[in-house]
């Protein structure tokens with residue numbers, strides 16, 4: 500049923516790559532459906548037993564929030580991925596200028612995504628340009644719009660500090676080096692899991708975990724076809740789709756705009772312009788504003804956009820309110836309890 504809906508959507512608008520992902524999706528979904536979830540649900544609970552090394556992740560957390568990471572000592576990962584914003588950013592685009600007052604170095608012209616449950620994503624970034632966290636991390640260090648430094652310079656800054664030398668000795672028994680700093684940051688990324696949302700408890704069999712509004716919202720989410728794109732463990736995050744399937748959302752431009760180019764950035768194929776990785780919706784309540792450019796300020800506004808442009812439907816205010824209640828049931832505290 501869902502596969503049919505998706506095929507219909509793809510006939511309208513998926514790029515060839517999305518079609519591949521969509522084909523993979525229908526098989527992958529069957530294969531990866533958790534035995535714990537009630538049969539037929541398009542969303543699966545997150546595993547509760549994601550493995551990570553706690554002391555190493557703690558060291559990674561300290562690095563993540565340290566401005567020593569950047570060349571000028573003014574920007575950390577937390578400048579754009581903040582706990583108070585669901586490990587995302589309240590600014591529409593995460594410009595370094597906005598993050599740290601560095602007008603000479605604009606940041607990525609994109610809304611910073613949440614880092615919760617990033618270990619389960621099939622591709623990283625709105626464009627899906629990266630396959631795995633280690634290569635992605637290397638790119639952040641070197642990217643002049645992000646940390647603008649080198650691993651060697653970063654390690655030298657840490658090694659100059661008695662506190663950091665002590666912190667590394669406590670975990671590794673030795674001083675900071677590139678491999679150890681990388682491992683700690685990556686372990687922290689792996690530790691950012693939120694497996695105990697009310698919706699996970701519902702999927703594991705606790706019918707009372709959802710309010711009547713949230714349960715009704717979930718019914719709309721399925722019946723209207725939101726779950727043909729936002730599905731799986733992350734309620735998204737496992738395929739690419741065009742923004743503006745039923746009618747154009749971003750104006751077609753001769754030259755793709757920085758930020759709006761989407762999957763084109765990774766493939767260079769014209770048909771991938773305005774195609775984005777479908778975002779996961781876990782903890783979405785915390786990560787306003789929405790869309791790749793941060794142009795939708797509230798959940799209500801982005802749900803309206805989705806209904807009109809992705810589904811060609813309209814929703815009543817009551818249905819929108821109930822879908823918001825459902826989306827809020829996807830919010831959970833991080834398991835590591837330590838961002």
Ligand code: HEC
Pocket residue numbers: 563568574575576577578579580593594595598606607608609610611612613614617620622623624625626635636639640644645646684688
């Ligand atoms: C200047 C703001 C900024 C800083 C600093 C920053 N990020 Fe990001 N981050 C972003 C933006 C914007 C994106 C989306 C980029 C894109 O899609 O092309 C992103 C994407 C990511 C992603 C991919 C998430 C996904 O859903 O695909 C990860 C992982 C990540 N950042 C980790 C980090 C880590 C670790 C650091 C520190 C080493 C860091 N970021 C520093 C703004 C920032």
Ligand code: HEC
Pocket residue numbers: 508720723724725726727728729739740741742744775776777778779780783786788789790791792798801802805806809810822
């Ligand atoms: C055809 C696929 C598709 C359908 C159907 C769809 N979405 Fe989306 N959704 C997307 C894509 C792609 C994006 C990201 C677009 C962008 O950022 O430019 C998105 C973004 C979102 C966001 C913003 C997330 C964020 O972090 O910025 C929310 C919330 C959302 N969708 C909810 C819904 C709801 C609710 C429905 C049903 C009414 C729905 N979607 C239907 C593909 C879809």
